[in-house]
Amino acid sequence: MSDRQYLNVLVRDRPGVLQRVSGLFSRRGYNIDSVTVGTSEREGHSRLVVAVRGSEREFGQIASQLRKLIDVVSVLPLGDQPAVARELMLVRLSVQPDSRAAVRGLVETFRCAVVDVGPETMMIQAVGDREKNDALLTLLQAYGILEVARTGETAMSR
C-alpha cells in the first residue's frame, strides 16, 4: 500500500467552506492526492474525504489545521488502510467496431461497465480503488483514450 492516508471531514454547509478547506491546503503546501465531497447523513452537513500523501507528522498537522476551521465539525483520520476506498472513473475511448470485443473483455475482467457506445467511441465506467483504476487506464491506452474523468477516492472505515 502507498503512504496515502485518508481524512474523513464533516463540515457545515456554509458559503465558502470548500474554499476555506482547499485554501488551507494550498497555503500550507500540503500534498493532497484528492478531495471528494458530497452530502452526508446529517442535514446541512457535507462530508469530505481527503487523500493525503506525506509523513505522519504532516498528516497530524493537516488534521489539526482543519479542526481550526470554524465550519469543520469533525476530522477523523482513517489510517493508511481504510476498510473501503473507492473512486469512480469515466473513460471515453476511440474504438473502431472491430476492437469493441477486446475492450468488452477488459471491461469484464475489471468488473466495470460500458455506459455508452457511439459509432467510433465507447464510454467506460469503473469503480475501484485508485490503483485498480490506474491499472485499467494503462491497459486502455492501447485503444486511444479521448477523455478521462476521475472523482478521486472517497473512503469509509468498516
Place this chain on the structure above:
Amino acid sequence: MEPIEAMEIVQAAERIETTDTGEALRQRLLRRERISGSEILLRMLLLEGVECVFGYPGGAVLYIYDAMHGNPDFRHLLTRHEQGAVHAADGYARSTGRTGVCLATSGPGATNLVTGIATAHMDSVPLVVITGNVATSLIGTDTFQEADIIGITQPIAKHGFFVTQVEDLARTIREAFAIAASGRPGPVIVDIPKDVSAASAEFIYPEQLDLPPSLLAPVPPDENSVKALAAAIRKAERPLLLAGGGIIQSGAADELAQLAQGAGIPVTTTLMGMGALPADDPLWLGMLGMHGTYAANQAILHCDLLIAAGARFDDRVTMRLDGFAQRAAIAHIEIDAAEIGKLVQVDYPVQGDARLALSALNRALDLDAAERPREADAISPAVRSWLSLLSAWKKDFPLRYRDSDEVLKPQYVIEMIARTTGGDAIVTTDVGQHQMWTAQYGRFNRPRTLITSGGLGTMGFGFPAAIGAQIGNPDRLVVSVNGDGGMQMCAQELAVCAIRRIPVKIVVINNRTLGMIKQWQELVYEGRYSHIDLGGSPDFVLLAEAYGVKGLRASNKQEAEAVWAEALATDGPVLIDFVVDKDELVYPMVPQGERLQDMLLGDPDLYGEKKEEKQ
C-alpha cells in the same frame, strides 16, 4: 481647539461601567421592535460592550452611518485611512484585552483593511471587522466598489461571514464576537451587503448561537500531561521558561510569576511576551532570539528543560532550528493544537489555555496561592548554580551601546522613556530598529504595555495602534515609538490626534534612513546600500504643527531630556522628533540562517572593558 471629544470618550467609558445606567441602556437596546439592519448592527455592537468603533464611511455603509447619526449611545472614531482604523482597533484590543472593532465600506475600503487584518491574525488579536458590500442582487457582477473581501481575507482571518439576509445579522454579530475572542483569538470579518443594512426586521436578541459549545469554552489541559511536565520540572537541573504572547492573551502573568519564583525557573520572553514577567524581576533574562540578550540566548543553548508557554517557535526566536535548545527536553504549553510539534519536536505537550495550564502545573508542584511561597532552600543546588551562572552572564554581557554627548543615541532615548515612565506606560512601536531597541532598552513591568506587530512586522502599525490604545485606556500614558520610515506610513492619523485631543506622545526615532534595512545591507550585503536613504522626508515638527499637534525636536541628550519632560507635562498630543545617530546598529544580532550560538555582540570594546575588569 476644545477637548470635547476626548472628554466624551472618557464619559462613554464611565457610563458603561456604571451598572445602573448600563442596565437601563441594555434594556432599551434589547427592546423587541422592527428596526433596520443598520440599527440591529449598532444595537448588537453596544450589547457586546463595544465602546468605540474605528471606521471610515463609504457608499456601501451609508445606511449604517445614517443609523449612527444622532445616536447618543454609539461612539465612532473617524480615522483618515481605513488602515488607520484597523490598526487602531488592534491597538485598542491588545491594550485592553477586549475585542476591537472597525468598520469600512466595500471595495477599496475593505481592501485597505487587509494589512491590518493580517497583522492581527499573525499576533492572534481579537478583532471584529465589519465591511459593507454592494447589494446582494449585484454581487458577482463587478459593480462599482465591489470586492470579495471574505475571499481575499480567507487565509489571513480566523473566520469570515457574508450576511445574506437581515434576519441573520444579529446572530452573526454575536457569533463573530464569540469566535474572535475564543480559543486562540483572531480577526473575524462580517461582510454586510447594502440591502441587508437597509432592510428591516424584528429585532430579537439571539440567545442561541449556532456554534459548537466546545469552540467557546476555555480549553483545560489534560491532567496527565500536566503531571508529566511537573515531574520533569522537579527533575530538571537547568530549567528555562520561554513566555510568549499567549501568556498575555490568557491573562496568565500571575501564574507564570508563581511558577518562576516558586520553582526558581528563569524566564525569557518573546517580543509578544514582553511584560509577561516584570522586567524588574531578577529571574527575567530579557528577550531571546535574533536581537535577544546574551543571557537569554545562552540560556536556550544550555538549558536541560525548556518550557515554552503561549509561544509558537517563530524563526526570529529560534533562528536555525538545529541550533535551538539542542540539550533540552522541550515542553510546549499551547492552546492551538496545530502549533504543537509544527516546528519543534515536543517531549511534554500540554494543550490548553495557558492560564489554566500554568495554574494546574502550579498545583501539581504545590506552588499554588494557598501555599506559602517556597523558601530559597527548597530550590535544588543544581538549579541554584544554574541561576547564578545566568546572573553572571547577565552581569558580564548586558545590553550596551556607546553613548555620546554630541550625537543622540536611539538607545538613550528609549532608556530615557523607560526611566521617566517607570515601566507603566503603554508603549506602541512600529517595525524596524527602533522596535528592537524598545524591546531591549524599554522596561515592561505589566502585561499589555508593549504593543507591537511581531508576527507580520507591519510598518505604519504603531502610531494608529497608539490612538486605539489611548481610547481604551483614557487614564494611562500612551507612548508611540516610531522610525522616520514607519511614521510616514500612517502620518495622516495626526489629524485624529489633533481634532479629538488624543494625548498620545508620538516619538520619532529619526535616523534619516530605513535603519534595519541599512543594517542588513551593511552586514549581509557588504555595504551595498540600496534605496534606504530617507533624506528629504518632511520636517516632522512642522508636519505635526500643520495638523495641529505640538511638535518638539532634540538632537543631543540635554535637549532630549528637556523636550521629553515638556512633552510629558503637555496635556494633549505631542510629536517629538529625536534626531539620532544614523549609523547606530541593533546588537546583539544573530544573522538570519545562523544558529543562536553565532550571535554577534557588536562593538568588541564594550565587552572587552568588562572582561578586563573581571580579571
